[in-house]
Amino acid sequence: xxxxxxxxxxxxxxxxxxxxxxxLLPALAKKGRLAERLLELRxxxxxxxxxxxxxxxKDATTYPIELRxxxxxxxxxxxxxxxxxxxxxxxxAQERINLLSAAIEAAQDPIILAKxxxxxGDPAMIVYANEAFIRQKGAARPEDVIGHRAEEFxxxxxxxxxxxxxxxxxxxxxxxxIDYISYRADGSYYHTEASARPLLDE
Numbered sequence: 738x739x740x741x742x743x744x745x746x747x748x749x750x751x752x753x754x755x756x757x758x759x760x761l762l763p764a765l766a767k768k769g770r771l772a773e774r775l776l777e778l779r780x781x782x783x784x785x786x787x788x789x790x791x792x793x794x795k796d797a798t799t800y801p802i803e804l805r806x807x808x809x810x811x812x813x814x815x816x817x818x819x820x821x822x823x824x825x826x827x828x829x830a831q832e833r834i835n836l837l838s839a840a841i842e843a844a845q846d847p848i849i850l851a852k853x854x855x856x857x858g859d860p861a862m863i864v865y866a867n868e869a870f871i872r873q874k875g876a877a878r879p880e881d882v883i884g885h886r887a888e889e890f891x892x893x894x895x896x897x898x899x900x901x902x903x904x905x906x907x908x909x910x911x912x913x914x915i916d917y918i919s920y921r922a923d924g925s926y927y928h929t930e931a932s933a934r935p936l937l938d939e
Contacts, residue, residue: 745823747795765790765804775817778808792821800825847873850936851887853904860886861904875921892920907935 743750746761759766765788774786785807791799801824809816841848847870851861866882874890876882891897899915906913912934920926
C-alpha cells in the first residue's frame with residue numbers, strides 16, 4: 738500500500754516513483770538476485786516468489802522484509818507486482834523465542850510444552866521437552882518423549898483427577914500447581930510437583 742510504503746521508508750510518493758530500485762533494496766539489487774528471480778518467473782508463468790531481504794529507508798537505516806513477487810501480463814507490457822511485508826516484529830519475536838529456548842534448555846528443572854486435547858478426556862501432546870525432563874523420564878532420546886502423549890508417563894498410582902483439575906485451570910487461563918505420581922520410561926514411579934501456566938498468545 739502506498740501510504741504504508743511511505744511511512745516505512747520515509748519517502749514521498751513522488752520520490753518513490755523516481756527512486757532507483759538499488760536504493761530501496763540494496764542487498765537484492767546489487768547481487769543481481771532480483772533479475773535472476775524475474776527470469777525464473779518468466780520461465781514459470783503463474784508462479785509467485787517469496788524473498789527475504791532488507792529495505793533501506795531514506796535515513797539509510799534498514800529493516801527486514803519479505804517480498805512477494807508475481808508477474809502480471811497486460812497488453813503491450815509486463816507489470817511486476819511486489820508486496821512487501823515488514824518482518825521487524827517477526828524477527829524480534831524469533832529472537833525472543835531463541836533466547837527463551839536457550840534458557841529452558843539450560844534449566845535444571847524439567848520443563849515441557851504440551852498441547853491440551855480438545856476435550857477434557859483427550860490426552861495432552863508433548864510438543865517440546867528440555868534435557869532435564871528427558872533425563873528425568875529416563876528416555877534414551879528426545880523422540881521418546883517429544884510427540885508422545887503425556888499420559889504415557891501416567892500409571893496405576895497417578896491420580897488423574899488432579900491432572901483434570903490442572904487442565905481445567907489452564908484452559909480457564911489460570912496457572913495451576915499439583916502434586917501427583919509420575920512414571921519413568923522403565924515403569925518406575927516418583928512423586929512430583931508440577932506447575933503449569935497457559936500460553937495464550939502467539
